[in-house]
Amino acid sequence: MGTHNVDCMRDNEEFGALSRHGKLENEVLLERTSPNFAILRQHTLLHRVIVDGCFSHPDSSMAFTMRSLVASLQHAIPSEGLWDRGLSTVDVQRGGRIRMTPKRRSRTAPSLDAATKPRTVPVCSTSGRVNQIERTIYKIAATSKNSQIIHLKGIVTVGQRKPRPSVNEQLLDKLDLVADRLGLANILLQLVSTDIDPKTGAGKRSEPAVLRDWAEKGDVVAYKIQYTVEWKVPGGFGSPETIVVRNNHQNEFYLETVSITSSHDGSNTFFPCHSWIQSEKLSTYPAAERVFFSNRVYLPSDTPAGLKDLREKELKALRGDGKGLRKDWERIYDYDTYNDLGDPDKDSELLRPALGGNTNLPYPRRCRTGRPPTKTDPNLESREEVGGRVYIPRDERFEPIKESTFIDSCMKGLMHKLAPAMLARVKNTNFEFNTFGDIDRLYSEGLQSSFRSSSNHKRENSSGVVSVSSIPDFLRQLPFINSDDTFSKYPLPDLISKDKFAWMRDEEFARQVLAGQNPCAVERLKAFPPVSELDPEVYGPQQSAITAEHIEGELEGLTVEQALQDKRLFILDYHDLFMPFVEAINKLEGRKTYATRTLFFLDREGILKPLAVELSLPPAKRGERARKRVLTPGNEPTKYWLWQLAKAHVCSNDSGHHQLVSHWLRTHACTEPYVIATHRQLSRLHPISQFLRPHLRYTMEINGSARMNLIAADGVIASSLVNSDADAVTKLMFKLVGTLSLESCFTPGKYSMEISSAVYKQKWRFDMEALPEDLIRRGMAERDANSRHGLKLLVEDYPYAADGLLLWSAIEEWVADYVNIYYAEEATSIVNDYELQKWWAEIRYVGHADKKHEPWWPQLRTKEDLMQVLTNLIWIMSGQHAAVNFGQFTYGGYIPNHPCLTRKLVPEEGTPEFVDFTRNPQSFFLSTLPNPEQATAVMMIIEALSAHSPDEEYLGERKARWSSERAALDAFQKFTEKMRSVEKEIIARNKNPKLKNRTGAGVPPYELLFPRSGPGITGRGVPNSVSI
């Protein structure tokens, strides 16, 4: 007796059990291995409707009804295999018999012979009856034109489940294993051909096949698990380029890939799925089936007939209807404004205006969640509860390994942040860094150093250590309190590990303008003195207070005019950005700031040096002069420390600009509409969707998380950790840490996002996001046909620009190679691509709706237009983001080097503050910087954000078999090799002693645009996407 017969017997036993409760008899209609059998079983046994007089399953306590059986069969069977075999209707009669009526004979239909007459067969028959039906079916097949049966074998790769499944998920997993083993609920896969089935007018469909061995591999623990599946299709079925998947389990699972090989000719079709498949019970529209296309792509006009309807249906499903509250498991991509940054229902102090959708505060759109409005203002969206997760489409969530790494990273950061937060609450006082040694101990001693109490301004050697015994009992339960504390030490930032005093040098201050964490703000000075564009009626005279006398002694004998003409003066100008907010910021508790301008001179060695800092405050009263103060470098002690304070205020402005503009706005917020529009308007069958796919990865998750945890008022870091399944210690830790947001870490406080909006309004232009255009606009480069990349850099040793142009050119070439494969020379090929046109229109008119009328938006009419747009997008998502993201800890991880917040103004002579300052300038300097709680908060954030995940994909890397097109694969191989040559060139540059901004004593090499990296904080590596 073979396996098949054993299965039949087992089935007979199960149905025999059924027959004792009802009128069903004997055994099943179809073999257990038949896909139709699985459908039959699922629709009969798992139907949850209970009606009087129905049959119940003795083991599962589930019930089915004759009514549900009819509905199920009519729903499922006709579109599956039986239909193809000539049965036009299936009707279940009382007594448990199925009446199957064959279709009428047609020209293309197979000859049905005896089967053409309506027949009635028992739903559960003897073994002989099964054979009789099977014989009839094969007889039908044998008389058709395409009588050959082709076996298609599939290898299905399923990803690891969540690293931290909830109790409920673990329970459902176990139930799914049992249900799968019993054949009560399986995962079914069905093939759809590129050819049309004349009977349905849609693509031909195979019978659904069961994913095998799910239960048998239930105990396997692996990163990926492979299963098998097998289909039989008639000859002439056509090319199976689509798979339809139905998950009858209760838990979701992650489908990575499916690879199908034909027994007929050995051909292979590959499906890069990479998607979470929800239980059929959760699915609403369009029915339960999930559609996956192979790695063969088509422009819309070339779509094979059999795939056209699925192409449309899939996009429609992803767009949704724009209504209702989005659920965690959904996969709908839609837009909304940033109207959820505040929490006015909790506290009126937490009211924040909506960004986007109004001319005063324009902003890009974010993912719509559909949460209800606040009670305070119906135009604002209520916040997600702590412990909840902001909705993003399910497939946008971090994959398990990324999620695990990110959570671990946040937990580690939490440890760092915990001690000062804890003490501040327990002792009800604020702590200060009294000496630089206090800061150093964060790296050398970790947590214990934070227990040094500095209240009452005790010095480090005084009795300020809080002993473990003085910590309340409940805190002593925390596992690390008595540990050796290695876990709570901060990693030493690269900058400081090489030269502890580097941050104090002016050359290093200037070098970071070109090679630090915010290398895209410096501009060439085109007129002297610098002039504001703000309204003089409100902000006083527009002219800067910096005069020639302030700087001419440092210009190597040049006059200011000569230095301007020689293009050797540069400026970091935050005057107009910050001035409108300074008054409001300075009214916030513990915040004091200026609008700063810093002038630099490029010396004959090609080194940038700071010349002067202008600190501006708005007029005390309307009509009065703005209060401007100019400070210059000096060696005399008072001048030296005042200069250090001035530089700290520049860094405070620069930190705000970096985080709110260069990083968040330009690379995170502005990118989200590209991601959403690509999913909504470009089918997975579209070549440009295939092209962009790796560049969309994780952006929506990190943005959603940032919206809830970082950029919102009163944000709570990593609230996803504090879900209902979090252990008590974790919950306690979060309670102690309290709120933690960008507002709490950066000088602009609650005005942070308004500053971001102001830049979007005044400065952001899609066309200027291109690196060459941005460099030209800032005066840092000029077009020069004889120079590499067609650009001459005004500061030759400008690491960000020099390496960025290497990447830009490589991306540009790769984009051109790819676009040329799929678009013909005729100009109409772009214009006639309706998916592409809708995609671009949606980015402009919906995703960036507040800027839709701007004249600078590129048109999308030619291949060159498309190449320009794509190069721009990929640069922003990869190189630009890497340049401003992964250097955060290197430069911001040591607070004195680049303070993110300032709490005191620079003291003026004749004031009590000036007396304090002269008495102890070091202490005054430290008290201007963030306090320990603020410092460790920002260190926690940037530590987590500066680290690469182990599953990071870098520029030049893609998932295997992403395309079926040889030319595309070859072009990508060329791009990958280009990345390797870029790496070699960057290594060579970092060894070149002439390039002093990337080599020299204590100077970290510039590696932020070095394509590859290992995991963790490495200060290098360019991921494909905005992934952290």
Ligand SMILES: [Fe+2]
């Ligand atoms: Fe980022």
